[in-house]
Amino acid sequence: MIQVQNLTKSFKVVTKKGFKKETSTVNAVNNVSFECRPGRIFSLLGPNGAGKTTTLRIIAGIINPSSGTAIVDNVDISKGNEDVKNHIGFLTGSTGLYERLNADETLDFFGKIYRIPETKLKERKEYLFEKLGINEFRKKRIGQMSTGMKQKVSIARTLVHDPEVLIFDEPTSGLDVITAESIIDLIRESKQNGKTVIFSSHIMSEVDLLCDDLAIINKGNVIYNDSFENFKSEMKAENLTQEFINRIKEA
Amino acid sequence: MRDLALIIKKELSELLRDKKTIINSIVLPTLLVPILMIGAIKVTQLISEKNQKKTIRIGLVNAPKEFMTLINNDTLNKMTIYSRTEDFKTLINADSVQTALVFPPDWNTQMDSLETSEVQIFRNGTKDNVNDRVRSLIDDYEAQLKNKRITRLKVPIDKMTPFVKNYIEIGEQKELIGKRIGGFIPYLFILTMWGGCLLAAIDLVTGEKERKTIETTLSLPISKFTVLLGKAIVASLLGFIPAILNLVGLIAGLKLIDGIPDNFKMAINEMLSPQSITLILLLLIPFSIFLSGLIISLIAGATTFKEAQSKATPIIMLIILPLVLAMMPGIELTWATVLVPVLNIGLVVKEIMAGTVDMTQYAIILFSLIAFAVATIYFSYRKFSDENAILK
Numbered sequence: 221m222i223q224v225q226n227l228t229k230s231f232k233v234v235t236k237k238g239f240k241k242e243t244s245t246v247n248a249v250n251n252v253s254f255e256c257r258p259g260r261i262f263s264l265l266g267p268n269g270a271g272k273t274t275t276l277r278i279i280a281g282i283i284n285p286s287s288g289t290a291i292v293d294n295v296d297i298s299k300g301n302e303d304v305k306n307h308i309g310f311l312t313g314s315t316g317l318y319e320r321l322n323a324d325e326t327l328d329f330f331g332k333i334y335r336i337p338e339t340k341l342k343e344r345k346e347y348l349f350e351k352l353g354i355n356e357f358r359k360k361r362i363g364q365m366s367t368g369m370k371q372k373v374s375i376a377r378t379l380v381h382d383p384e385v386l387i388f389d390e391p392t393s394g395l396d397v398i399t400a401e402s403i404i405d406l407i408r409e410s411k412q413n414g415k416t417v418i419f420s421s422h423i424m425s426e427v428d429l430l431c432d433d434l435a436i437i438n439k440g441n442v443i444y445n446d447s448f449e450n451f452k453s454e455m456k457a458e459n460l461t462q463e464f465i466n467r468i469k470e471a
Numbered sequence: 472m473r474d475l476a477l478i479i480k481k482e483l484s485e486l487l488r489d490k491k492t493i494i495n496s497i498v499l500p501t502l503l504v505p506i507l508m509i510g511a512i513k514v515t516q517l518i519s520e521k522n523q524k525k526t527i528r529i530g531l532v533n534a535p536k537e538f539m540t541l542i543n544n545d546t547l548n549k550m551t552i553y554s555r556t557e558d559f560k561t562l563i564n565a566d567s568v569q570t571a572l573v574f575p576p577d578w579n580t581q582m583d584s585l586e587t588s589e590v591q592i593f594r595n596g597t598k599d600n601v602n603d604r605v606r607s608l609i610d611d612y613e614a615q616l617k618n619k620r621i622t623r624l625k626v627p628i629d630k631m632t633p634f635v636k637n638y639i640e641i642g643e644q645k646e647l648i649g650k651r652i653g654g655f656i657p658y659l660f661i662l663t664m665w666g667g668c669l670l671a672a673i674d675l676v677t678g679e680k681e682r683k684t685i686e687t688t689l690s691l692p693i694s695k696f697t698v699l700l701g702k703a704i705v706a707s708l709l710g711f712i713p714a715i716l717n718l719v720g721l722i723a724g725l726k727l728i729d730g731i732p733d734n735f736k737m738a739i740n741e742m743l744s745p746q747s748i749t750l751i752l753l754l755l756i757p758f759s760i761f762l763s764g765l766i767i768s769l770i771a772g773a774t775t776f777k778e779a780q781s782k783a784t785p786i787i788m789l790i791i792l793p794l795v796l797a798m799m800p801g802i803e804l805t806w807a808t809v810l811v812p813v814l815n816i817g818l819v820v821k822e823i824m825a826g827t828v829d830m831t832q833y834a835i836i837l838f839s840l841i842a843f844a845v846a847t848i849y850f851s852y853r854k855f856s857d858e859n860a861i862l863k
Binding site: 281305310318 | 474477481484682683684686687692693694862
């Protein structure tokens with residue numbers, strides 16, 4: 221379960237005018253609230269720069285909110301953000317892998333950091349390697365792997381500690397359809413296993429395929445938050461993409 | 472501590488699998504000093520041998536017979552006799568002759584009447600080999616003439632020698648050499664250390680951004696301070712290890728390379744005793760952490776390797792200048808210089824190697840370096856925690 225409560229994140233922006241510097245404050249996320257429930261997939265939609273990544277980074281404990289909080293699997297992120305990371309699997313286009321380690325070493329490193337007992341880590345690693353077909357290249361360095369291989373290892377490292385909450389920030393961005401499919405499968409399977417899943421995407425077909433609940437965010441503000449079923453029933457446009465564009469323009 | 476150890480292990484594994492790091496941090500530092508030593512010895516030998524075999528062309532005007540005999544004693548000398556003073560500047564520039572000596576026409580008369588005469592020597596000051604050999608010929612000829620005059624005047628030799636200079640060296644060979652070349656040792660260490668720390672810090676911070684792994688690292692359930700400390704320790708190690716390898720290379724070079732004078736070898740061996748090495752290494756530990764902290768705080772906001780390099784490289788001047796100062800003869804370790812970073816290391820290493828270090832000053836330098844290291848680590852943590860800079 222994720223409960224996002226009045227989350228605000230401000231950044232200082234410095235603009236240079238000749239020799240003068242002007243500092244202003246910009247709210248990347250402004251008083252955002254929503255809830256993601258276990259066994260359901262929550263989509264966070266919005267145009268570029270809307271505040272999706274900032275929101276997800278705050279939930280994942282990577283950056284601190286200016287105000288408000290999020291309760292992730294009963295852990296309040298405002299009470300120190302390290303513990304919350306034990307409950308989350310975080311996968312984005314910018315969570316790359318360490319190129320000079322191989323798949324085995326990568327999972328060992330993550331497993332030890334998550335303090336998984338040695339025997340359990342070994343079992344979990346073998347299970348994930350078998351399931352994702354990593355065994356044949358497990359000793360190959362990440363830097364020498366294809367994009368598809370890397371993505372499989374990324375999925376394995378996201379799931380190594382069997383987190384209750386999974387966060388995906390544009391996880392299929394830039395991937396070919398076959399590699400993207402493995403991510404879609406993972407998201408589906410996580411839902412079936414009763415995990416709380418939140419993902420952001422620009423690809424409406426993916427949203428249509430996976431989404432149970434959604435929030436649309438624009439310029440840091442939530443402009444829509446309801447179930448996907450209700451969203452579809454309220455649609456005035458012919459397709460999801462057009463409806464999304466219209467909602468953003470109206471906001 | 473467990474998390475810190477995991478981060479250090481991971482960062483070290485990554486760095487030591489990079490060929491660039493292996494070459495810069497292990498291969499080059501180990502081979503640098505022996506290569507420099509062999510190079511310097513060989514080049515000096517080669518130049519000296521080449522110079523000895525070179526023919527020099529001397530132009531002469533009114534030269535006395537005795538002097539010409541001296542010149543002819545060395546078959547490599549070639550004489551050109553001129554009947555009068557020519558435009559020797561042009562002739563030397565055109566390489567017709569390399570030097571020219573003009574004696575006055577009445578040279579023999581002047582010598583017979585025990586007068587002081589004048590010899591004009593046309594030369595190019597940059598041609599050391601020619602000038603040294605001609606100077607030696609003139610000195611020999613002058614000595615011959617002096618002896619002749621002494622004999623003719625019937626003055627006993629001892630009457631012409633008012634005193635004999637007898638220098639009694641009270642400084643040990645170790646102290647003499649330590650003070651003279653001691654400044655060069657930290658120069659070598661610190662520059663190597665700087666290079667090692669710089670490459671490692673850029674790879675560990677900016678490299679992570681370029682490889683898009685910084686967000687992965689920050690999503691781990693470890694505090695940013697532990698991550699930063701792990702990176703700073705690894706960067707320090709990658710600066711410290713090359714410095715030790717420099718030392719290993721120096722010791723190996725002295726033991727294995729022929730052509731180094733024995734007294735110099737002995738003095739250096741004495742200088743690099745286990746006690747001196749321990750004292751030097753003890754200083755280099757906090758200094759390498761200080762450098763890593765400084766570099767990380769400078770490059771935390773950089774998004775590319777190139778940007779990071781351009782941000783950190785100018786600082787090299789702040790390292791080189793104090794080191795050059797430390798090598799200068801007049802600059803000594805005093806209570807005024809004891810707290811100046813880099814300069815204090817340069818000076819104290821000189822004192823350690825000369826065996827004249829004041830342990831109170833040493834302790835103050837060590838504590839000041841620890842304080843500087845703590846300060847730069849804190850500062851780099853502040854920069855590393857800046858979300859705007861690190862997630863750029």
